[in-house]
Amino acid sequence: MSGMDELPKPAVPEPSGVDLARVALRAAKEQARARGAAAQEKRQARRGGGLRSGARADGRDPLQLGAAINRLITERGWETPAAVGGVMGRWPQIVGEDLANHCVPLRYDEAPEERVLTVQCDSTAWATQLRLLAPRLVARLNEDLGHGTVRLIKVLGPGAPRKGYGPLRAPGSVGPGDTYG
Numbered sequence: 001m002s003g004m005d006e007l008p009k010p011a012v013p014e015p016s017g018v019d020l021a022r023v024a025l026r027a028a029k030e031q032a033r034a035r036g037a038a039a040q041e042k043r044q045a046r047r048g049g050g051l052r053s054g055a056r057a058d059g060r061d062p063l064q065l066g067a068a069i070n071r072l073i074t075e076r077g078w079e080t081p082a083a084v085g086g087v088m089g090r091w092p093q094i095v096g097e098d099l100a101n102h103c104v105p106l107r108y109d110e111a112p113e114e115r116v117l118t119v120q121c122d123s124t125a126w127a128t129q130l131r132l133l134a135p136r137l138v139a140r141l142n143e144d145l146g147h148g149t150v151r152l153i154k155v156l157g158p159g160a161p162r163k164g165y166g167p168l169r170a171p172g173s174v175g176p177g178d179t180y181g
Contacts, residue, residue: 087141094140099133102126106156115151117141120159127157 063071088108092100103121121127130137134153141150 087145094144095133095137099126099130103130103155108150115149116154117150117152118154118156120156122158124157127155130155 087094088105091105095103102123103119103126106118106120108118109116119130121130130153134155138150138153142148
């Protein structure tokens with residue numbers, strides 16, 4: 001072998017007390033920094049992933065009640081039912097006081113193939129009048145709500161009188177045959 005293997009290796013001095021203290025202090029600082037970063041991440045995760053409110057508007061800012069309701073209606077896809085509900089509330093302004101006193105909207109079927117507004121009238125004369133006005137009323141409602149929202153107005157006449165009592169018969173009778181038979 002050559003003389004290179006025989007070169008004396010530089011002696012690495014053994015760390016003294018001061019050097020050992022510096023190494024221990026550096027390790028402790030790194031561990032503390034790592035623990036602090038982990039705690040900070042945990043706090044941020046608890047608060048919403050580190051998102052902080054700033055000068056610009058974001059989705060967590062408070063809203064006025066009307067804006068919050070409009071946002072909810074849009075997010076849930078309730079625009080048509082809410083609009084039709086508004087029409088039911090404004091019924092007298094849409095059809096006029098005279099017609100509104102005798103005809104009341106009952107329900108709206110929002111299925112895409114249906115889109116029927118059901119209205120009940122208190123007399124057959126008013127039901128006939130509303131049936132004659134139905135095409136114009138559908139056009140007016142669609143103008144107000146958006147094209148195609150109401151396809152048909154179903155007009156119901158007055159309901160049959162309520163039967164408060166069962167069929168009137170004499171006790172022990174078996175029907176009309178006992179009278180004529």
